[in-house]
Amino acid sequence: MLIDNILYLNMKIATYNVNGVNGRLPVLLRWLEETAPDIVCLQELKAPQEKFPVESLQAAGYNAIWHGQKSWNGVAILAHNTEIKETKRGLPGDPDDEQSRYIEAFVNGIVIGCLYLPNGNPAPGPKLEYKLRWFERLQAHATTLLKYGMPVVLAGDYNVMPTELDVYKPERWIDDALFRPEVRQAFKTLVEQGWTDAIRKIYPNETIYTFWDYFRNAYGRDAGLRIDHFLLSPDLDSRLLAAGVNRDVRGWEKSSDHAPVWIELADL
DNA sequence: ATGTCGGCGCAACGCCGA
Numbered sequence: 001m002l003i004d005n006i007l008y009l010n011m012k013i014a015t016y017n018v019n020g021v022n023g024r025l026p027v028l029l030r031w032l033e034e035t036a037p038d039i040v041c042l043q044e045l046k047a048p049q050e051k052f053p054v055e056s057l058q059a060a061g062y063n064a065i066w067h068g069q070k071s072w073n074g075v076a077i078l079a080h081n082t083e084i085k086e087t088k089r090g091l092p093g094d095p096d097d098e099q100s101r102y103i104e105a106f107v108n109g110i111v112i113g114c115l116y117l118p119n120g121n122p123a124p125g126p127k128l129e130y131k132l133r134w135f136e137r138l139q140a141h142a143t144t145l146l147k148y149g150m151p152v153v154l155a156g157d158y159n160v161m162p163t164e165l166d167v168y169k170p171e172r173w174i175d176d177a178l179f180r181p182e183v184r185q186a187f188k189t190l191v192e193q194g195w196t197d198a199i200r201k202i203y204p205n206e207t208i209y210t211f212w213d214y215f216r217n218a219y220g221r222d223a224g225l226r227i228d229h230f231l232l233s234p235d236l237d238s239r240l241l242a243a244g245v246n247r248d249v250r251g252w253e254k255s256s257d258h259a260p261v262w263i264e265l266a267d268l
Numbered sequence: 269a270t271g272t273c274g275g276c277g278c279a280a281c282g283c284c285g286a
Contacts (some may be wrong), residue, residue: 001278019273019274019286020274020275022274022275023273023274023275026275046275046276047275048276070276071274071275071276071284071285072273072275072284072285072286119285119286121285121286153270196280212284213271213272214271214286215270215271215272215273216270216271216272217271218271230275240269242269256273257272257273
């Protein structure tokens with residue numbers, strides 16, 4: 001990024017489940033303005049392809065690619081004054097899957113996979129089965145990405161709390177599709193391919209939440225969950241400088257139930 | 269079990285998904 005003739009080489013990448021990109025547009029634009037991420041992964045657009053607010057984002061300096069869907073799901077990748085080369089639209093492994101949950105691009109020399117993993121509730125049931133199948137497809141595609149040997153960031157709403165440290169009251173979530181043993185195991189199997197959970201690496205023992213339910217004043221009570229994650233390929237692990245959650249955004253008027261999460265990577 | 273959101277639809281509030 002070039003500002004006042006000074007070259008800044010570090011890169012800030014963020015992920016944000018906006019829960020309706022048009023309903024949250026003022027919040028999204030304010031957050032972009034205040035935190036100036038270089039690359040952004042968005043989930044839960046809840047907008048059809050033609051209703052994505054591309055003009056507003058361009059006016060804020062962001063190029064965008066997106067995969068919309070009426071009412072639900074939807075993912076996008078934004079890049080500040082930078083070219084985005086789309087490499088995938090839809091997660092491989094099931095041509096009949098019509099839900100818009102994965103988009104991937106080459107940006108600034110990094111492969112950015114933006115994902116919105118299925119919620120899976122009510123569980124057990126077909127929605128949990130779909131979630132577990134989707135996880136298997138993600139594991140398969142993640143293996144392929146590692147084989148390329150390129151720097152890769154898999155960012156998004158995984159709808160999984162990986163450990164008890166990631167839930168305000170673990171005992172209440174045992175049967176929930178976001179915390180069931182088989183779902184946590186699926187996340188663990190994925191990470192053990194060789195990925196780095198960036199937030200957990202920077203904060204090994206701390207309670208870090210990225211989501212607070214709208215119900216029962218969850219944000220006020222800090223009854224949160226950590227479900228939005230960054231997985232880094234092995235060569236990016238040593239470039240991880242910092243990471244965090246923009247918690248205050250969750251407290252803004254008309255906020256999403258998720259907060260934006262970010263990482264900063266050093267240039268090579 | 270409950271709670272609160274955004275988006276949807278024979279257009280107003282009940283439903284779905286989260």
